[in-house]
Amino acid sequence: MPRTKQDEPNTHRTMQVVNHIRSLIENGTLQPGDKIPPEREFARTLKISRASLRTGIGYMAAMGVMKVRHGVGTFVADGPPEFGKASLGLMGALHGFQTWQMFEARIILESNIAALAAERGKDEHYTAMAEEVAEMFAAMESPADFLIHDLLFHRIISQASGNPILAAVIETITSALYDKRRKTVERSIDMRESAEMHREIYRAIRARKSQEARKLMEEHLRMAQTSQGMERPPDRKAVLVASR
Amino acid sequence: MPRTKQDEPNTHRTMQVVNHIRSLIENGTLQPGDKIPPEREFARTLKISRASLRTGIGYMAAMGVMKVRHGVGTFVADGPPEFGKASLGLMGALHGFQTWQMFEARIILESNIAALAAERGKDEHYTAMAEEVAEMFAAMESPADFLIHDLLFHRIISQASGNPILAAVIETITSALYDKRRKTVERSIDMRESAEMHREIYRAIRARKSQEARKLMEEHLRMAQTSQGMERPPDRKAVLVASR
DNA sequence: GCCTGCGTTGAGGTCAGACCACAAGTATAC
DNA sequence: GTATACTTGTGGTCTGACCTCAACGCAGGC
Numbered sequence: 001m002p003r004t005k006q007d008e009p010n011t012h013r014t015m016q017v018v019n020h021i022r023s024l025i026e027n028g029t030l031q032p033g034d035k036i037p038p039e040r041e042f043a044r045t046l047k048i049s050r051a052s053l054r055t056g057i058g059y060m061a062a063m064g065v066m067k068v069r070h071g072v073g074t075f076v077a078d079g080p081p082e083f084g085k086a087s088l089g090l091m092g093a094l095h096g097f098q099t100w101q102m103f104e105a106r107i108i109l110e111s112n113i114a115a116l117a118a119e120r121g122k123d124e125h126y127t128a129m130a131e132e133v134a135e136m137f138a139a140m141e142s143p144a145d146f147l148i149h150d151l152l153f154h155r156i157i158s159q160a161s162g163n164p165i166l167a168a169v170i171e172t173i174t175s176a177l178y179d180k181r182r183k184t185v186e187r188s189i190d191m192r193e194s195a196e197m198h199r200e201i202y203r204a205i206r207a208r209k210s211q212e213a214r215k216l217m218e219e220h221l222r223m224a225q226t227s228q229g230m231e232r233p234p235d236r237k238a239v240l241v242a243s244r
Numbered sequence: 245m246p247r248t249k250q251d252e253p254n255t256h257r258t259m260q261v262v263n264h265i266r267s268l269i270e271n272g273t274l275q276p277g278d279k280i281p282p283e284r285e286f287a288r289t290l291k292i293s294r295a296s297l298r299t300g301i302g303y304m305a306a307m308g309v310m311k312v313r314h315g316v317g318t319f320v321a322d323g324p325p326e327f328g329k330a331s332l333g334l335m336g337a338l339h340g341f342q343t344w345q346m347f348e349a350r351i352i353l354e355s356n357i358a359a360l361a362a363e364r365g366k367d368e369h370y371t372a373m374a375e376e377v378a379e380m381f382a383a384m385e386s387p388a389d390f391l392i393h394d395l396l397f398h399r400i401i402s403q404a405s406g407n408p409i410l411a412a413v414i415e416t417i418t419s420a421l422y423d424k425r426r427k428t429v430e431r432s433i434d435m436r437e438s439a440e441m442h443r444e445i446y447r448a449i450r451a452r453k454s455q456e457a458r459k460l461m462e463e464h465l466r467m468a469q470t471s472q473g474m475e476r477p478p479d480r481k482a483v484l485v486a487s488r
Numbered sequence: 489g490c491c492t493g494c495g496t497t498g499a500g501g502t503c504a505g506a507c508c509a510c511a512a513g514t515a516t517a518c
Numbered sequence: 519g520t521a522t523a524c525t526t527g528t529g530g531t532c533t534g535a536c537c538t539c540a541a542c543g544c545a546g547g548c
Contacts (some may be wrong), residue, residue: 013498014302018330025337030337036461040526049503051295054529055302058258062306065338070529071510077428081339083327086262087307088409093269094276095310095325095408105409108356164339165332169413257531282499291534298500314500315539 013048017056020046020064025076033078037067063087080155081168088176100225102177107221109170110154114201114217116212117160125160129153129202134194146191151178153198157205181228189227197223255294261300265310273301279320280310307331317333324399325412332420344469346421351465353414354398358445358461362454371448373397380439390435395422395440401449415447424470438460441467453469 011019015169020231024030036042040059043050049226057074068074091097117125132153138143152176160166204213261425280286283301287294301318304310308328312318315342333339361369376397383389402411441464448457 001286002524018334022334022337041488049502052502054299055501058299058302059306060334062303063328063334065334068529069511071527073528077338081335082337083331084307087327088303090262090266090309090323091327091412092323093266095412097409101407104407105413108410109353112356150305165341165345165417166334166352168339169349171348173409233294237518284499295533296531299530313540315498315541317499472516 010218011114012161013052014056014059017046017053018059021056021060026076030076034076035073036075038073046123058134070121080171081159081164082171082175083168085175088172092176097178100175102180102220103225104175106170106173107218107225109219110157111214111218113158113161113163113166115172115210115214116163116166116204117157118205118208118213120162121208123162126202126206128156129160129205132156133195133199133202136191136198140191140195143191146194150194150198152175157201160205189190189224194220248273253380254434257296258303259299260292261290261304262295265300265304271340276320277309278320280319282317295441303342307372324402325408326366326415326419327412332416336420343421343424346424347465347469350414350417350421351462351469353410353417354465355403355458355462357405357407357410357414358403358449359454359458360407360410362449362452362457364405364406365449365452369400370446370450372400373404373449376400380435380442384435384439387435390438394438394442397446401445404449433468438464438468 021030021036030036038047039050039053043053046053057066057068061068061074062084064082064156065077066074067077088097088102100236135149136146136153151174155167155171158170161167197216200214201213201220204216251412265280274280274319280301281289283294283297287297301310301312303398305312305318306328308326310318311321316442332341332346379393380397382415383393395418399411399415402414405411441460445457445460445464448460
């Protein structure tokens with residue numbers, strides 16, 4: 001009698017789907033931005049139910065590897081690497097992340113990234129950075145536009161660092177921080193000074209002065225934190241937090 | 245008659261579930277390790293189908309916030325904070341992460357974490373760290389046991405850093421690195437020397453010498469990387485790593 | 489007494505197929 | 519010629535039946 005189960009590939013269907021798609025990505029069949037087959041068809045191909053297929057896709061979508069668009073199709077993520085949008089928020093709820101901790105993480109990561117960018121940056125990065133700085137000066141009258149170029153500038157530095165993992169991490173933190181901020185009032189920071197600082201950072205990176213780039217980035221972010229009212233770190237002696 | 249469409253807040257069911265559970269966590273109804281109601285029952289409570297509920301749970305499970313155990317139940321994650329286990333692996337497939345990049349990220353993060361731990365560590369952390377160091381010296385004959393205490397030691401430092409976000413990130417990287425390594429041969433590193441280094445790190449942290457802790461941690465990790473054969477990065481001919 | 493088997497129970501996992509909702513393109517009415 | 523309505527393709531949700539797994543407990547054998 002044929003045993004009802006046996007067969008080796010008995011792993012959960014979810015992982016079966018994930019691994020399949022993963023291998024398609026690894027062997028180049030699927031590129032970022034590509035569309036995968038419609039669910040019904042793909043399910044038939046993989047010889048599993050549509051429900052199971054969807055579970056697997058949902059899994060990958062949660063981690064930001066796939067992007068599903070209702071009524072249109074399912075695609076491999078493109079854009080900059082990043083963990084699932086909501087991941088930090090959810091984990092924050094679970095482990096009690098504080099905003100100052102996000103800032104701290106960001107400062108540490110981004111100043112190191114700036115240093116790496118100074119060591120490894122290429123001409124294409126310099127060009128792109130210079131452009132964004134220029135845009136910032138030009139957008140001095142429009143906070144919204146300014147912010148866009150601010151974000152782009154930092155993203156380019158991440159790319160220039162040559163380490164996509166670190167880039168993914170700060171991308172995740174930054175976006176969490178960002179949509180935490182947009183819930184509050186539109187802070188009106190001193191854009192001229194901010195643009196000025198970005199320019200200095202750019203110059204340090206371009207001059208391959210990694211230590212200086214690190215320092216400037218740190219200053220810049222500390223200032224940004226302060227001007228956003230997200231003051232104070234931990235301040236030991238004063239805090240009575242009984243920990244545990 | 246079947247309820248026509250627009251009933252009310254038509255947000256995707258998935259997010260409906262996620263937000264519900266999230267609020268249960270935030271208001272303290274659900275604690276790490278707690279079990280949520282059985283799917284059939286919970287679905288009835290939320291007035292959605294079991295399928296949709298499962299989608300939402302799957303989403304949270306993918307990000308490491310929930311843990312599902314077939315035949316047993318679904319639980320809120322406990323243990324140290326960490327992004328979804330597979331997240332790095334999948335993103336790596338998509339964005340071409342290299343092993344040296346993981347090491348680099350780890351070194352940067354963990355040396356900064358060691359510095360923070362030196363500034364903020366508490367007695368309970370010192371005690372736990374000392375214990376693990378002792379265990380390492382005691383497990384000199386058993387590589388497997390040694391590794392366990394090695395991991396625990398590093399995890400305690402993460403906690404002592406007082407920044408759960410950074411802790412979550414290195415936890416994720418470390419575990420990815422770990423199960424990448426266990427696929428290769430069991431490297432027999434010099435455990436005595438390794439234990440020795442851990443002890444020095446511990447001392448620096450305990451003495452609140454943050455700069456020294458940072459430096460020692462960096463050395464330790466560089467050595468670990470080397471001894472694992474995961475040699476150096478983008479070694480072009482222009483390797484003037486004069487910086488630092 | 490203690491161990492072994494096997495059935496029961498409760499939980500998650502999978503399936504099939506019908507139907508809903510959304511986005512885009514296409515045809516039709518004015 | 520433009521605006522509205524229809525059609526099509528694709529993801530989203532619902533039902534309800536059935537499968538698999540883990541834990542527990544009772545019974546039989548040593």
